[in-house]
Amino acid sequence: MTIGVFLTFLGVLLLCIAKGWFVGWALLAGLALFFALGLRRGCPAKAMCTIAIEKAKKSGIVITVMLLVGAITGLWRASGTITYCIHHGMRLITPPLFLLLAFLICAALSYVLGTSFGVASTAGVILMALARFGGVSELITGGTVLSGVFFGDRCSPASSSASLVAAVTETRLYDNVRKMFATGLPPLLLCFAFHGALSLKNPLQAVDGAMAAAMEEAFTLSWLTLVPALLMLLLPLFRVPIRAAMLWSIAAAALVAATVQHMPLGAILRAALLGYQAEGPLEAVLSGGGVRNILSTCFILVLTGLYSGLLEGIHVLEPLQEHILHIGRRLGRFPAAILAGLGAAMVFCNQSIAIMLSEQLLRPSYRDKTELAIDIENAGVLLSALIPWSIAVTAPLRMLGVGPEALPYAALLWLTPLTYLFTKKHFFPAGSAQPALSPAPQERQDQL
Secondary structure (H helix, E strand, O other), rough: OHHHHHHHHHHHHHHHHHHHOOHHHHHHHHHHHHHHHHOOOOOOOHHHHHHHHHHHOOOOOHHHHHHHHHHHHHHHHHHHHHHHHHHHHHHHHHHHHHHHHHHHHHHHHHHHHOOOOHHHHHHHHHHHHHHHHHHHOOOHHHHHHHHHHHHHHOOOOOOOHHHHHHHHHHHHHHHHHHHHHHHHHHHHHHHHHHHHHHHHOOOOOOOHHHHHHHHHHHHHHHHHHHOOOOOHHHHHHOOOHHHHHHHHHHHHHHHHHHHHOOOOHHHHHHHHHHEEOOOOHHHHHOOOOHHHHHHHHHHHHHHHHHHEEEEEHHHHHHHHHHHHHHHHHHHHHHHHHHHHHHHHHHHOOOHHHHHHHHHHHHHHHOOOOHHHHHHHHHHHHHHHHOOOOHHHHHHHHHOOOOOOOHHHOOHHHHHHHHHHHHHHHHHHHHHHOOOOOOOOOOOOOOOO
């Protein structure tokens, strides 16, 4: 019956994807199916609800960050922060190096801030606007930004995904970070060459005079409009938590919109909640953002949190674990980690679930916990962002205003697993040469 439930859920998910429907409905249907499976297995409904809700509560921090990101993307537009960066950035950036600099800027900021969503919604939005004004392909620029923002998402000490990997594998975060830098150097050099070549072939064009005039007419381009961005960049350097830095940036952007751009309070609130609406020639490149634009992502986050608890409680993963062990013995542990991470991300549309399920499925195969942590980082964490319906990538793509066609240009996401597949033996020589271990005998502890 378990296989039937999985197949039914996958069928509903594929139908939603094929029809272009919101995948949250498929996840909601799947949640009902697994809940019914738990009842069939004799699990009390109240106990299942309790454990699912407890797991879902852990997604509250991520949801809070997402809502703040939505407000920032609207208010930075309304305050003139993005327009100021466009207006001056077009004159400062060397045209043939635009895409390479975009990659390096996003990689550096994501390492400092530790959030792909935060960098995509701030620096990424600015760089996309620059590309639109300068005639650079939106898809290439969007992929380049994604490539950069996931550098820090994978290996920054401030990254929530890196912290989650360290927590579930019971390893030291900074030990993992050092190992991730070592394993990440070959793909980083290849990314430098890849984005450098794209940059030379797609130089930034001079800004159109009419566009520049429209920006100067629509906004007061005072240096004060840069304050919200500076707060977002500098406060984390002084160990201010990312959510607090976002709140300060939101407050500064609202204040600048009111005092410098002379926007009424109602218009400022609309920009934060519903998104900013530009007019005239600026409409295509400046409109967007707002909390409303991120609500569907928050809904999926809640659902995947419920899934995590429910699947753990009704014990449906044990048969899958045996299959992963068999694959690990035949093909190697990292290929097994790739399959586990890809499968979890494709089914549950979430990077956090991919991390937690990968650890549960792979744990018996590894002697070295650090090796397990690095394999998860180089597989599930990055490959989740290559699944077009996963919120790891749908949210940043929505912020950047491009579709999944940009993913082939996000070189870091596919170069890292590819290079690690061939270089892992240099970092874990003993572990990579040995067959996967059989799971250690352990008592099964029922949670329900």
